[in-house]
Each structure stands twice: as C-alpha cells, then as structure tokens.
Amino acid sequence: MSEARSPLQRFFPWLLAIVSGVLWAVSFPKWNLQVAAWIAPALILLASLVAPQKPLTPAGPCWKKPFHLGRFQLGYVAGLAHYLTSLYWLLFIPHLPGAIAGWIAISLYLAVYPALWTVACGMLLRKIQNNAPDVFLSPSEFLHRLGATPAPRRLLWAFLCACAWVGWEMIVARMFTGFPWNLLGASQYRNIPLIQISSVTAVYGVSFLLVWFAVSLLCVCAAAYAHSKSPRSRDVILSPFPRLFDLAPPLLTVILVFIIGFRKATAPEPSSRTLKIALVQPSIPQTLIWDRSQNAVRFQQLIALSREALTQKPDLLVWPEAAVPELFRYDISTAQTLQELVREHRVHMILGADDASPKVESPQTYRDYNFYNSSFALDPQGNVIGSYRKRRLVMFGEYVPFLKYLPFLKYLTPIGDAGFLPGDAPNPFNLADLKTRVSVLICFEDVFPHLAREYFDGDLDLLLNLTNNGWFGESAAQWQHGANSVFRAVENGLPLVRCSNNGLTCWVDTSGRLYNIYYPDSRDIYGKGYKIVEVPLLPEGASRTPTFYARHGDVFGWSCFGLTALALLRARRKTT
DSSP: OOOOOOHHHHHHHHHHHHHHHHHHHTTSTTTOOGGGGGTHHHHHHHHHHTSOOOEEOOSSTTOOSOEEHHHHHHHHHHHHHHHHHHTGGGGGSSOHHHHHHHHHHHHHHHTHHHHHHHHHHHHHHHHHTTSOOOOOOOHHHHHHHHHHSOHHHHHHHHHHHHHHHHHHHHHHTTGGGOOOTTOGGGGGTTOHHHHTTHHHHTHHHHHHHHHHHHHHHHHHHHHHHHHHHSGGGTTSOOOHHHHTTTTHHHHHHHHHHHHHHHHHHHSOOOOSEEEEEEEEEOOOOHHHHHOGGGHHHHHHHHHHHHHHHHTTOOSEEEOOTTOSSSOTTTOHHHHHHHHHHHHHHTOEEEEEEEEEEESSSSOOSGGGEEEEEEEEEEOTTSOEEEEEEOSSOOBTTTBOTTTTTOGGGGGGSTTTTOOOOOOOSOOOEEEGGGTEEEEEEEGGGGGOHHHHHTTOOTTOOEEEEEEOOGGGOSSTHHHHHHHHHHHHHHHHTOOEEEEESSSOOEEEOTTOOEEOOSOTTOSOSSSOEEEEEEEEEOOTTOOOOOOHHHHHOSHHHHHHHHHHHHHHHHHHHHOO
16 A cells, blocks of 8 residues: 555545534534534544554653554544534633633643544554554545455444443543533433433443444445445445444444333323422623622522512522522521521522631631532521532632642632632432422532432432533533533433523423423523422332432443453554
8 A cells, every 4th residue: 555645635634533523512502413423433533544653652661562643643633623612612701811721721631532532443443453554544445444344343343432432431521520521422412212221321321322323334334335346346236235234233222222212201200299499590690700799789689589489489499509699607697688588488498609617716817718619408497407518629610729839820710729628428408398308419510420320319309400600601501511411310310400590490300301491481591580390209208219320320331441441452462
C-alpha cells in the first residue's frame, strides 16, 4: 500500500473527526437529533482508523509498546468538537474570564476519553486482524481490509468497541469527583421503550446499544465495499443479506429491548393516592443572587409566588436550590416568615438554602464556619423535620480545588476563595402527616447514576431534585440537565420531581416520561411562576420493589470495563 497521500487523504480524517464530534453533540438537547447518536461513534472510529499512524515510543522503562499518536489525535479532535459544542452554555456564566477558561478546560479534559477509546479500538482491531501492519490506510483501503476480515471477528470487534465505550463512561463518571454529563445514552431520553433497559444497566446500557449498532453498521458498509471489489461480484447486484450479518446481533437486541421496554412502559403501576406539589420557579438571575442588596426583594418575590401557588391547596410546597437568600437556620426573620407561611396554609415545605456550622467554639468571622449547600424540610407547624447537605459539589462553582497550592485559581471563579464543604450521607425526609418519604438531590447530583442509587430504599416514595440553572441563562443546559435526570427515575423505579430556579421544573414518572414541562399558558420553560403537579404514589404501607440496578448497582458497567481491560491486555501482549 502506498504511503503517498493526496491533500484529500491528509485532510479528510480531520474534517471527518470534527463533523462526527459535532454530530455527536447535536444528538442532545436543544437540537435533539437523536438518530445522530446511532452513527456518530462509527464516524469517529472511521476518522481515527484511516488517519496516518505514527508510532511514538517515549523514552523510559514504562513505555515498551508504541503509542499511536495519530489515532489519539483524531479521537481527541472529535471529542473536543463534541464538548465545545455541547457545553457551549458554560459561556453563559456571568463571569466571562472564568466562563471561557472553564469551557475550554473541561472540554480539553473530557476529550481525552473518546481519544483513548479510539486507541483501544485500534488495538483491538489489529488483534482480530492477526496483528496486521499498523500503517496509514486510505478510507477505501481501510474499508477493504475491515470488510475482508472474517465476519465472526468483526462481530467480536464491534462488541468490544461498545464495551470499551461503556468503560470510559464509567471512569468519567467518577474521575476527579466525576462529570457524567451527556453520556451517549442520555441522548435517547425521549425513546421511552428503549431506555427501560436502564433499570438493569443504568444509562450505560443504552450507550452500549448505540455504539454496538454504530460500529456494526460500519462493519456492514466495509463488508459491502469489500464484496463489491471482489472479481466475482462486479457484475452482480449485491444481495444485502450476507452483508447484514454484522448488524443482526445488535439490531435483534435493540428490537428485543424495545419490545420488553414497551411492555414495561405501558404496564399500569399500582397507585391509590397522589401527592399534590406546588413547585415554585422564581427565575432569579445569578447576578441578582450574588447581589446581597437585593436579598429582601427576591425573598419577597418568592413569598408572593408561594402565596399564589398555595391557593391551589397543595400538600407540599417546594423551593429550588439556594432559594433562601440568608442562612435559614441563623436568620431569625427569614425563619419566622417561612414558619408563619406553612402554619397559615397548613402545608409541608422543602426548600433549598445554605447552611453553616462553626469550626471553633467561639466563631468571630465567616472564616470560622464551614458552609454547606443544603435543603430543609418543614412540617405544617413550622418545625424543621430534616436537612440534607449536598454531597457532590461543582468544581470552581462551589469550591476551588488545590487553592492552597494554586491561589491564583480563585481569580478564575466567581466564588473567589469562598466555597462549600460536602455532606457525608443521604438523609431522606419523612413527611409523616403525608405518609411520604422523599430523598433530595441538589443541583447536578441527579446526573450521577451511582450516587442517586444510594438514596433508594424500599420505603422511599420519590426523588426530589432542587437545582439552580440560573447560571446558564436561557440555554441548552436546562434541557440537557433534565434529559440526564430522566434516567435516574428509570434506574431506580422512582418518580423524580424537579424544582429549578429557571428551566425544566417538572416531574418524571418511573418510565422516564416528562410531565408539566411548560406553564399552562406558555411554551417558555425559563420564566418565573409556579406549577401544580400531582405525582402518583404507591398505596399506603406498600414497599417499592427495587429494580435490578437499585439492588446490584453497576454490574453491567464494571463488567464492560473489566472485559475491555482483559481484551486490551491480551492484544497488548501480542502486538508489535
């Protein structure tokens, strides 16, 4: 095979990498081109595997095998195009230097994962091709070689590529506290039958199916291309059936998952009672939240909206994350106002508010306190019956990492050298008068599958997400956040209610359907107002049967990770 490369051959992989990354991004809200997620992984692979492979062997005893820089670079470009596009809403943060720095930094970091995926897939492909020479291939040469590979080996490769994708999603959900935002499977949040598999595999199972299908489709195209170039088929109309052999396993699996999911999603759930909830969305700009001189004004706006909502006689009144301007437990005026509100209307209340605890016996300044992003529950008598402290904090939004060693970092964030400490455990609220048990997830805690699972117990009635998406204006962040949270309801078999400062205030049933997305008289999700939602609950005294995922956790995800690691170790021993 010739090493001479035309300009088209040189630039085609880079252009394809960018296009595939953007295609991956538009499968998520607001674009919602869900079909793109079924082909984008294949295009990323195609871009990286037809790239010029330049083995680079760094000096040092730890490096004994070549690292394929060209393949990594193309996967990295695809990942960077994806994250810069899908996370554009970070630029809406009202602190421009930090917004730009954060947008670029997190995109540069996250792009490493799909880049490593392309390297892993390349290694696995060489293995199934009996350690074929790792040289530059034009697109036609690559397709011909892949298509000429025995079909069972192609099947194995496509399956392992899907395992490897799930493996990197498992890591990105945990590394450096984790950022599992827009995992590939979350793009299918509106495909209700398909996402029912999440009750067994979490969102990772949907990602697996998408990648398995996409890579198998690439193999089908390669097989058809190789067949068309064989002397026996030049004058014959190609029969599609032999070439579709690669696609049969994932396609049949998707169909089976869809059928089972459809039956599950349409099966009636036992319910003899409902919980009527008033969700208040104040739509307070983040700049106003930081302006302490406006605290009284925004607090009175919340009270006014709440009084209007309480005319509907709800069982529970909910305010979003950080709704209370002052420290609820320490500001007497704030506490008295809220206690009078719930006593007057005989209503339970859950609200988001900051909390503090002294670090020393006689605190003098704010530095003598630890601060927490918290939520509180009040009973109709105005008593505080529970509190919860957020456990998973937002880097540079709620704390600054390495501040002791890198003090200049405080200038890249609007919080300066202030910040919160994390809570240490779930703390469900028992609303005894309502015979209801609620677990609260604050901010983006509802995008972590393994974290939300920790809040489940057999007596829990629903998950409640309190969030403040006012940081991001009227962008796709609110829609993407809501799409991610859909899977927590399906994974745990629990209704999930969302109360946001601005954005997707709504509720999600146990099958992942979104309800009360818009206000009755508007298609605007960002404006201020309130919504009255009625969430069905199990009959009184009944325990909720845990899903497979709620019982056993990430068995599927870690199995994919382990299988990928074993396959790569085996391929590594046999290559070069």
